[in-house]
Amino acid sequence: MCELALEIAGVVVDVIEQFYRRHCSKKNRVNVQKIVSRVNGFAAFAAGYAYAMGRVALLSWFGMAVANALELTGEPVQGGLLVGQLEPGQSVQYRGKALQLDQQHRFIVALDRDAEPELVLQVSSPASGEKQSMNTQIYPFAIRNREYSIQHIEGVEQKYVEPNPKQVERSRREGQWVVNARRQQRAQNDFFDGFIWPVRGPITGVFGSQRVYNGQPRRPHYGVDVARPTGTPVVAPSGGLVTLAHPDLYFSGGTLIIDHGHGLSSTFLHLSKLLVAEDQQVLQGQAVGHIGATGRVTGAHLDWRMNWTGAGGNVRLDPQLLVEPMSEWVALPNESIESTKTGD
């Protein structure tokens, strides 16, 4: 569809240009160029629209009345978080599951690291006139692909590549606690007002990157790492309920999970100190812990992850897409640059 639209537009532009070179005086040149750029712009718009709307575009293209009234805000990109707004009485389904709505009829959909290029939402609206009858409409949205950094490391001693069975057993048990802490779909909705950085500092690890040891791919890195010394305060990026506060998990050390509502949660790893307890409500900007180097790490840093369990799955999203670009921070008097090498 895109290719076709572009091709047609290209031919139209060529014809106009040839016509103008043969027949038009210099006086008319500006006008013709305007038309050409308008045609170009239109072709780009048409291609973009076709790509975004998929099959719906085909229908509306040929004059059938299909209104695409559903608008999503946020970054339509792998790892992104989208916010949708419905009309009163409407409901929305994603992958066959109804999404939670707040009192203002808003909902969220999060996109995984490797999300498909098309997101499909199904909106049901009460049919006019008839009681208990619903109209259902399908809305496809284009999702942009991202490229992640993949690092191949060869010649690593095998004992470091294969974890020992005891550790596997422990981390599996602990993993279940983490899963449980993220499972609820709470009505909390402060996060619609946005997120702030839990700590500012050098970013030493990004979402989606992956290491391959001796040809064996590791789990991708799902968080954003900010390296600051042990003891640096960490604040809640948005309000929520503390659903897990554990001082020492095998991989992640001091671990905190804040449930923001609608299945969306923040997890902080490697903390040296927890300042809040489970079942405690926290506000955006409230200090919740201290940076540390606990668990399996090479140095002190905060690993901030975000998960969404809204449609029954477990989507890992990129926290960095939800906050402003990292601004300046004030280093401690004796803070060394060495800490910027740490991560994981």
Ligand SMILES: [Zn+2]
């Ligand atoms: Zn990390």
